[in-house]
Amino acid sequence: MIGADGVSFAYGDTLVLDGAHVTAAPGTVVGLIGPNGSGKTTLLRTLYGALAPKAGLVTLDETPVGELKPRELARRLAVVVQEGTGELPLTVTETVLLGRAPHLSTFQRHGRDDYRVAAASLERVGARHLAGRVFAGLSGGEKQRVLIARALAQQADHLLLDEPTNHLDIRYQHEVLQLVSRLDVTTVVVLHDLNLAARYCDELVLLDGGRVAAAGTPDAVLRPEVLEPVYRIGVQRIDTGDGVQLLFRPLDSVPEGATA
Amino acid sequence: MSLTGAVPEPHVEDPFDDDLGRAAQRRRTVLWMGGLSAGLLVTVVLAVGIGAVGIDPGTVARIVGHHTLGSPADVTWTQAEDSIVWQVRLPRVLLGVVVGAALAVCGVALQAMVRNLLADPYLLGVTSGASTGAAAAILFGLGAGFGENALPASAFLGALAASAAVFVVARAGGRITSLRLLMAGVAVGYALYAATSFLIFAADSAEGARSVLFWLLGSLGLARWGTPLAIVVVVVALTLAALLLWSRRLDALAIGDETAHTLGVPPTRFRVQLLVVVSLCIGAVVAASGGIGFVGLVIPHVARRFVGAAHGRVVPVAALIGAIFLVWADVAARTLLEPRELPIGIITALVGAPFLLILVRRFHSAGV
Numbered sequence: 001m002i003g004a005d006g007v008s009f010a011y012g013d014t015l016v017l018d019g020a021h022v023t024a025a026p027g028t029v030v031g032l033i034g035p036n037g038s039g040k041t042t043l044l045r046t047l048y049g050a051l052a053p054k055a056g057l058v059t060l061d062e063t064p065v066g067e068l069k070p071r072e073l074a075r076r077l078a079v080v081v082q083e084g085t086g087e088l089p090l091t092v093t094e095t096v097l098l099g100r101a102p103h104l105s106t107f108q109r110h111g112r113d114d115y116r117v118a119a120a121s122l123e124r125v126g127a128r129h130l131a132g133r134v135f136a137g138l139s140g141g142e143k144q145r146v147l148i149a150r151a152l153a154q155q156a157d158h159l160l161l162d163e164p165t166n167h168l169d170i171r172y173q174h175e176v177l178q179l180v181s182r183l184d185v186t187t188v189v190v191l192h193d194l195n196l197a198a199r200y201c202d203e204l205v206l207l208d209g210g211r212v213a214a215a216g217t218p219d220a221v222l223r224p225e226v227l228e229p230v231y232r233i234g235v236q237r238i239d240t241g242d243g244v245q246l247l248f249r250p251l252d253s254v255p256e257g258a259t260a
Numbered sequence: 261m262s263l264t265g266a267v268p269e270p271h272v273e274d275p276f277d278d279d280l281g282r283a284a285q286r287r288r289t290v291l292w293m294g295g296l297s298a299g300l301l302v303t304v305v306l307a308v309g310i311g312a313v314g315i316d317p318g319t320v321a322r323i324v325g326h327h328t329l330g331s332p333a334d335v336t337w338t339q340a341e342d343s344i345v346w347q348v349r350l351p352r353v354l355l356g357v358v359v360g361a362a363l364a365v366c367g368v369a370l371q372a373m374v375r376n377l378l379a380d381p382y383l384l385g386v387t388s389g390a391s392t393g394a395a396a397a398i399l400f401g402l403g404a405g406f407g408e409n410a411l412p413a414s415a416f417l418g419a420l421a422a423s424a425a426v427f428v429v430a431r432a433g434g435r436i437t438s439l440r441l442l443m444a445g446v447a448v449g450y451a452l453y454a455a456t457s458f459l460i461f462a463a464d465s466a467e468g469a470r471s472v473l474f475w476l477l478g479s480l481g482l483a484r485w486g487t488p489l490a491i492v493v494v495v496v497a498l499t500l501a502a503l504l505l506w507s508r509r510l511d512a513l514a515i516g517d518e519t520a521h522t523l524g525v526p527p528t529r530f531r532v533q534l535l536v537v538v539s540l541c542i543g544a545v546v547a548a549s550g551g552i553g554f555v556g557l558v559i560p561h562v563a564r565r566f567v568g569a570a571h572g573r574v575v576p577v578a579a580l581i582g583a584i585f586l587v588w589a590d591v592a593a594r595t596l597l598e599p600r601e602l603p604i605g606i607i608t609a610l611v612g613a614p615f616l617l618i619l620v621r622r623f624h625s626a627g628v
Contacts, residue, residue, distance in 0.1 A: 050521050074524030083516040087377050088569040090511065093280045098515075101508045102524040109572070115279040122280075131280050154523075 001026055002077075002158055002188055007046050007056035008210075009039075016042045018210040019056065022188065024158075024203070029180065029187040031197040033221075034207035035231055040190045041082075043207065044162055047188060048079045060158060074102035077158040078151035082166065085136045085143070092146050095135045096121055099153030121152035125179060140167030144176060152183075161189040165196060174199075198222050198244040206230060222246060289573050292566055296580035304357065307587045308349045311594060315341055324350065347484070355483035355492065355548060356587040360555060362496040362545045364582025365503050365575050366538045367556030368563070372514040372571065373534050374438040380557035381542045383445045384535070385422040388452035390546040393418020395456045395472045399463035411475075412488050412547040419543030422448055427535055436531045437517070477603030478552035480590050492548045499541040500579055506534075507571035514571075552605050554612030555582055561619045585611075 002024040009017040017039045024030040032040045045051045046058050049065045058065045060076060068076070078099070099121070100114040122128045125145040130138065135146060144164055151159060161180065165173040173193070177200040180187060191197045197204055197218060204221040206214040208230045214221045221227075222244055224235040234249040308324075309315040319337050323345040326332060335342070366381040374383070382388075393414040396402035403414035429444035430436050460469045483489060503510070509530055512520040517527040563578035586604075589611065593604040 048522055050518060070521070070526050071524035074522060077522075079522035081516075081518045081522060083518045086375050086515045088372070088511075088514045089564070090515070090569045094511065094568070094570045095515075098508065098512055098523055101512060104508070106505050110282075112279060112282070115282045119280050 001059075001061050002030075002047060002160075002186055003057075003059040003062075004043065004047060004053075005057045005059070007043065007053040007058060009042055009046060009051055009053050016210050017046070017053070020205075020207065020210065020212050021215070022047070022205050022212075024186050024188050026186050027184050028202040029189060029200060030203045030205060031201035031218075032188060032190045032205050032207060033192075033194060033197050034213070038207040038230075039210040040207055041162055042210075044160055044188065044190055048077055048160055049073055071102045074154060074156070076156050077160065078154040078156040079159075080144075080147045080151050080161045080164055082162050087136075089134045089136060092122070092127070092130045092133050092135050092138070093118060095146055096150045096153050099150040102154060117155065118149075118153050121149040122146070124152055125149045126175075141169065141172040144168060144172070148176065148179065157185055159183065159185045159187045161187070163190050163192060165191070165193060194222060194227070194246050195244075198246070218244060289567060292573075292577055293580070296577065296584070300357070300580055300584050303584045303587050304353055307353045307356070307591050308345055310591050311344070311349060312598060313340070313344055315345060320345055351485050351489055352480050352483040352590065353587055355480050355489060356590045357583040358493050358496045359480065359545050359549045359552065360559075360582040360584070360586025361579035362492075362499060362541050362582075363552060363555040363586070364559035364563070364578040365500055366542050366545075368560040368571065368574055368578050369503055369510065369534055369538050370556070371560055372510040373531055373538075374442050375514060375516070376438065376442065377561070378557070379442070380553075381538065382449075382551065382553070382556070383442065384539060384542070385426045385445050385448035385452060386419045386539055386542045387546055387551045388449040388456070389422020389425075390415040390419040390543065391472075391476055391551060392422075392452045392456045392459065394475050394550070395459045398471045398475065399459055399465065399468045409488055412482070416543050416547035418452075419546055420539065422452055423535065423539035423543070427532075427539075435528050436535075441531070441535075474603055475550045477605035478550035478608075479593070479601070479603055480549055481601060482548065488548060492544050495541055495544040499537055500575070502537050503575045504572075506530075507575055510571040510575075511569075514569075550603075550605070552586070552608055554605075554608045554616075555586055558612045558615050558619070559585060561616070565619075565622075 002022070004020060004022040006019045006021060007017055008015065008019055020039065020043055022030065022032070022043065032043060034040050042051065046053045047065070052066060060068065065073065096118040097110055097114060100110060100117060104110070119128065122131055125148050127142060127145045127149055130142055130146065135143065138146065144167070148164065159180070164176050164180070168176060173196060177196055180189065181200045189201070201218055203216065204218050205212055206221050206226065213230050214226045222237065224237055227235045232251060234251050236247040238245045238247065305317045305320050309317050309320045319341060322332055323337060323342055326335065327346050363381055370379045370381055370383055371377050393402070393416070394411055397411045397414040403410040406413035426441070426444045426448045429448065430440045460472055509525045512523045512525045513527060513530055520527045520530070559582040560574065560578050563574045563581055567573040567577050589607040590604050592607045593602040596602055
């Protein structure tokens with residue numbers, strides 16, 4: 001279980017999160033949605049302890065994240081972040097093996113089992129054939145799958161993902177999220193695409209200006225009257241036999257502050 | 261259920277038994293390490309024999325064996341040969357081995373730490389600090405209390421003071437980022453460069469200025485058996501051990517701070533640890549040998565070309581290549597203009613700069 005209770009965070013004097021609540025029950029996938037600058041990534045970073053909240057409490061299975069040692073946290077919580085790859089030409093195998101780091105003591109080398117876990121993780125995301133390639137030379141979709149494989153290699157039972165469908169074409173967007181939703185791991189995922197959120201998340205948390213504007217099932221959150229004031233865009237909802245689909249259009253109103 | 265389910269039990273027929281090329285990788289690494297170790301041994305024996313008085317490798321081996329293992333017990337060589345090998349050249353070659361290895365592995369660590377492949381160990385202002393200390397010792401007799409070790413002692417103190425300054429500047433706000441570390445290093449470096457120039461100017465001694473310049477370009481000529489050499493050997497050995505144990509953390513840090521954090525490596529804390537270790541090591545090395553450029557910049561790239569980017573392999577291989585390279589560079593420095601001695605920094609830069617250009621072209625064609 002992942003929990004954030006009344007979490008606030010400020011960069012300098014700018015309040016980015018203002019008493020946000022998120023709870024991910026064991027085995028569920030919770031989507032964090034909201035406009036740019038609404039605090040999604042900041043909230044995610046407090047969940048994995050990269051930022052210490054100014055107020056509120058972040059917990060992992062009831063234990064405050066701040067009290068967990070770095071390696072123990074990494075054994076229980078895997079994270080797929082949006083970050084460059086650095087300049088070193090590490091191979092895909094070496095990249096995925098890094099997921100084993102939290103399980104090895106300083107004096108241990110990678111053993112047979114670590115390689116086996118890495119191979120299985122790559123297999124699971126359909127990237128086994130990339131093992132010998134240099135990570136930095138992969139396409140966006142291949143990189144994303146390898147990073148998810150590294151998270152799998154951590155064998156944690158909690159998973160956080162920051163916009164894992166970025167740079168992916170439509171097929172890979174669905175493949176990646178299908179994979180994540182079938183892992184049966186407690187997951188919090190930041191998503192931009194609300195239709196993907198509708199299909200693959202069990203619960204959604206809608207952020208607006210650092211506060212939770214709405215939370216609940218996709219059916220309850222993805223409603224025009226909820227989304228329109230937050231995104232300032234026209235929303236039409238279609239309930240198909242295959243779930244909720246949203247259509248968007250610009251609002252006719254003139255933007256604030258603009259003169260006609 | 262957890263992700264453990266993704267992993268087959270060991271006793272099950274294992275579809276992943278080809279282990280992602282682990283065995284092949286290990287064989288390659290063992291071959292490289294074995295080959296380079298043998299190369300280093302040959303290098304040491306040959307380099308000790310080369311000089312104004314040439315001594316054949318067999319005699320070199322016997323003299324070293326006589327002094328260290330007591331075998332052979334019978335002396336079949338002249339007293340002069342004995343003192344050339346044992347008193348003059350061996351400590352010098354040994355210092356070359358240690359300094360070369362240290363510069364190379366500290367370069368590896370620095371490049372991972374600031375995530376920039378053009379970083380070298382002198383980036384942290386350590387060399388500039390050591391230079392200021394050395395200039396003060398040469399020109400104004402600073403550190404006279406250390407007797408004959410006044411020069412290395414004040415260079416070492418200068419190096420530590422400089423890294424402390426870089427550390428304090430870079431640490432503003434409780435975090436140390438790559439960029440801040442780079443900028444602090446450059447700023448402190450220039451300030452100390454100005455200080456060194458001022459000392460040279462103020463001393464107004466042509467002879468003193470020449471000594472400082474010679475020292476700045478590096479030399480292994482100060483090597484002799486004694487406490488300073490022992491200190492350098494111990495510090496470098498400890499540094500090498502630490503970097504080997506930290507190889508996975510270096511991999512993680514080289515990818516990015518956020519990634520390192522999520523893999524259980526707190527980036528700022530690890531950077532501080534690296535900073536302390538590397539500063540002490542480079543401080544000791546610079547104090548003993550002056551500012552030898554290009555080794556720490558180029559050798560890590562060479563090592564990566566041979567064994568890939570993972571630090572578990574790059575650190576030991578870079579150490580061996582750095583050691584071999586510096587010993588031969590010193591042989592060139594000793595013999596090219598015999599009987600005069602060239603600063604070794606001229607040799608390493610002459611060889612290193614074109615090498616770097618070739619590497620850059622290769623990087624370009626590899627799309628990195």
